[in-house]
Amino acid sequence: MATQILMPALSPTMEEGTLAKWLKKEGDTVSSGDILAEIETDKATMEFEAVDEGILGKIVVPEGTAGVKVNTPIAVLLEEGEDASAADNLSTDAAPAAEEAPAAEAGADLPDEGPGAQPKVPAAVDVPETPEVPEGTTYKSQTVREALRDAMAEEMRRDGDVFLMGEEVAEYQGAYKISQGLLDEFGGQRVIDTPITEHGFAGLAVGAAFAGLKPIVEFMTFNFALQAIDHIINSAAKTLYMSGGQMGSPIVFRGPNGAAARVAAQHSHDFATTYAQVPGLKVVQPYSAADAKGLLKAAIRDPNPVIFLENEILYGRSFDVPELDDFVLPIGKARIARRGTDVTIVSFGIGMTYSMQAAEELEKEGISAEVIDLRSLRPLDTETVIRSVQKTNRCITVEEGFPVCSIGNHISAVLMQEAFDYLDAPVINCTGKDVPMPYAANLEKLALVTTAEVIAAVKAVTYR
Amino acid sequence: MATSKPAGKPNSATKEELQTYYKEMLLIRRFEEKAGQLYGMGQIGGFCHLYIGQEAVVVGLESAAKEGDQRVTTYRDHGHMLACGMDPKGVMAELTGREGGYSRGKGGSMHMFSKEKEFYGGHGIVGANVPIGAGLAFANKYRGNDNVAFTYFGDGAANQGQVYETFNMASLWKLPVIFVIENNQYAMGTSLARASSTPALYTRGEAFGIPGEAVDGMDVLAVRDASQKATAHCRAGDGPYILEMNTYRYRGHSMSDPAKYRTREEVQKMREERDPIDHVRELLVSSDYATEDDLKAIDKEIKSVVNDAAKFAQESPEPAEAELWTDVYR
Missing domain, CATH: 2.40.50.100 (RNA polymerase II/Efflux pump adaptor protein, barrel-sandwich hybrid domain)
Structure with a gap:
């Protein structure tokens, strides 16, 4: 047959x-x-x-x-x-x-990422707030992957002290092809393949940063950075303080974070809150390609250690990116991705996918949701969140990480302390479930946050 | 590959060299004794690891350093700071947690730095300074200069996994780094024999193609010779070098060490027979490079430097409360 x-x-x-x-x-x-x-x-x-x-x-x-x-x-x-x-x-x-x-299945409720396919999210969403992009700027459609590569290439052209180091970043062109073409342009002196020794090469990069170079360290995924976390926290984050301001580490640790698809517990951990707790680190987790580009450029220029959390599923997603010679965004500023009046949805990274889909569905039911993309988790732009809640009086948070001590928990605490009188309902945190990531397709889906859960949470806080 | 046991008799030294070594070692000794006193008086807190007994290691190594060379070590770091020319006042004031300290009171004994003197810490995590040292060497190579990164760690750290990750990369990329293993025989309270499957630490780089040498770390001239050889190797672009310094600390691991793991007699014997400072003192006298009066004058001069440092460290104010919030970010 x-x-x-x-x-x-x-x-x-x-x-x-x-x-x-x-x-x-x-x-x-x-x-x-x-x-x-x-x-x-x-x-x-x-x-x-x-x-x-x-x-x-x-x-x-x-x-x-x-x-x-x-x-x-x-x-x-x-x-x-x-x-x-x-x-x-x-x-x-x-x-x-x-x-x-x-x-x-894994990508079933995600927009298509094919070259011709349009993202399901409204195009307007992908255009950052006006102050960040001058009027009249043209946009081009780019994947998050291309935006990240362009950000590194532009900064490497601009500053000879910037170099990229990590597993498979050079000859292999990047395990996720983020560094494609960089070896050809910048050579083996500045695009460096390392042995599979995260602890060692992270420490080595911190030493190079102490000496004034500006390393970009790519972790194949942040799961493997657990091997290097001593250097990220004890060596990179604390030294400026311990040295009374003499010795900083201008370094970027970047790579995919959180769940991809069907790679199970040891390859799906979301570390956003882990790093967001540490003074001395800055933590960025972009959603769109424009933010990925503008924030990575900012991270490379930042004199502090920056944890730059990417997402494997978002790598291939296309967004409009402003065509500017030098597009740099401020770290620590949230973006209002969608204006609304009835409820504030606070999210970041891939959580934005569910949030934007939910907002669109809710619109059909007459609920107007304002969606805030935090973009940066440390510093955290609580001001933008509070201002929105003062208007909507209701808030839910959406993230893929674990529920205990989540970013949502922190936002809830901030709102309780600083906007208590404005809240008409308790804040609900939509998060990943409190379990190691399972492998089975159906269980994995259950472990992650879903658009349906976001919609249900909004209905709960709006008493619909 | 040149992995070798201690070489023969060290070369002789000039009068000026010997006097310099004597002064530098004596400064460390007297400084550490004073730090011990201040600790006993409650003026220094937390952990405080004294370098007494190991002075020849850092003084001998520094003798071959040149402008732009870097150094990094773990938390038994006071000697390294003094030997690279950092101000004893600033070091002592950091120990007392005062505004005049190198880290303005925010680092303490284990965490001090000097960008000016290329001293990159002072690290509290055993072994963590080893890849950092290789990173300093990486920067030298990246910039195309011939500077060397002196990376010190103890016999305890020599069993850390990241040390071997670093050996591999340093050798692979031919980084100009000298790995100085200060083998003072005890990792806190655990003797070398009880913690290391192979006690010849200088051979630990063999698997990575890194030459290593065992050196009498109580003899400043032997250390100096080894340092000259190792720095020449690194500056020529031949990659890393390992020096195992066989040395001994007279005091406990930290100030709170009951020292039950070794006998009083063992310590006494080392002090009497192998003291690095007495050794140079004898050389100075026997070579007619110094009279007893000259030596007394040096002792007096050093004592006064140390007393000034202690006075400064006691009188410098505590950091302003606003300092709590500074230096978290640039």
Whole structure:
């Protein structure tokens, strides 16, 4: 019986890819393990092996096709002796099971990130508040990944003391392709592959920062930075104070933070609050590509150690980025992503995805939500939050991290102390669940915050 | 690879050199004795780790340093600061937690720094200063100068994982760093034999291709020779070098050490037979480089420097309350 060969998911967060090249042609015999095709993901070019044996009856998706969704049929495999016409009888529409497939599941309620696809969030949202971008500025659509790379490249061009160090940042072009092209432009002296020794290279980078260089340390994920946390906190964050102001560490620690998709407990930890607790550190967690660019440039220029938390799922998402020669945003300033009057939703990072979707749904039900993207967790722009709550009198917070001592808990405490008389309902914190991240697709979904939970929380505080 | 046991007899030194070493070591000794006194009087608080007995290590190593070289160490750091030329007043005032201290009273004994003297701490976490030292060396290489980063740590830190991560990178990238293992025989109360599977610490870089040498750390001239060799190696771009300094601390690990892990006799024997300062004193006298009167004059001069430092440290005011909030961010 003819079987469909589906576009494979070659990484936990892959939703689509480019079918770069077919290595078998129609009519070729295929054995299990043969390389059928080369598939380009946003991270790398991968070889796609055959699982079953048979004859390649029909190539459905020709080579060179970009934006092929995971689980789309790309070819048909025939059994020995089967006629090529069997291939034609088989429907080559998207497999009905595709929606249920794990890779699609994880991103099911996320906007498409394909080049042509429009984000579901309103375009206006992605334009930062006017004071940050001069009037008449044009915008271009860019992924968060490209914005981060451009930020590093621009700062490296501007200042010879800036260098990038981390695992696979140079020759491999970045484990998540954030540093693509940087080795070519800046050379091995400034784009440095390290051994897999986070503790050691983080400490080494701090030493280089003490000596006046400006390292950008990429952690493949912040989960691995636990190995280096002594240097981040004890060496980088505290030395300015301990030295009576003599010795600072102008350093950026950056990389993906929090859950990606189906990588389980040791690769999904969200460290936002962990670092946000530490005096001496600045902590930034952008959502949009524009913020990623403007804030990373600011982080690199900042004379203090900055923890720059990225999100793997957001890397491929496109946003409008202002076309300015030198777009730098202030660290410590929240952004009002959407104006509203009935409730304030405070979020940051990927939490913004759920918040913006919820706001849109709520609008249909006549509830006007103001959404604040904190962007920076330390310093924290509580002023913007308080001002909004003084207007809406209700607040919920949204984040993917754990519930105990969350950013939401802190915001709640601040509001209770500084805006108690303005609150018409207790603040509700929507967070990830208080469990290590499970692997199973359904359990992972339950462990993370959802748009439905955000909507329910808003309805609770607005007594609807 | 040149991993070797102690070399033969050290080269001789000039009168000026010997006098300098004598003065520098004596300053550390007297300073530490005074710090011990002030601690006993309750004027220095917290942890206070004295360097008495180990003076030849830092003085010998510093003799080969040049302008722009950096140094970084762990928390037994008073000697390193004095040897690189930091002001005894500022160091003592930091010990007493006063405004006149190097960190304006916010760092204390274990956390002091001097950008001016290229002293990068003073670190409270055992082993953490080792990658930091390699980072200072990385900056030298990045900038293309021939400066060297002296990175000191103890026999206890020599078993830290990050030390080996650092050895690997330092050798891989040929960083100009001298790893000085100050083996004073006891990691707090645990002897070398009880904590280290292989006691020859100078061989610990072999797996990474780093040459190492064991040095008599009680003999300032042997240390000086080793420092000259190691700095030349680093300045030539040949990568890191390990020097294991076999030394001894006379006092406890910190001021609150009951010292049950070794005998009084063991300490007494080292003091009588191997004291680094007595050794130079004898050389000065036997070479007719100094008379007893000359030495007395030096003693007096050092004593007065230390007394001035103590006076300054006692009289300097406590930091203003507003200092609580400064220096968190730049």
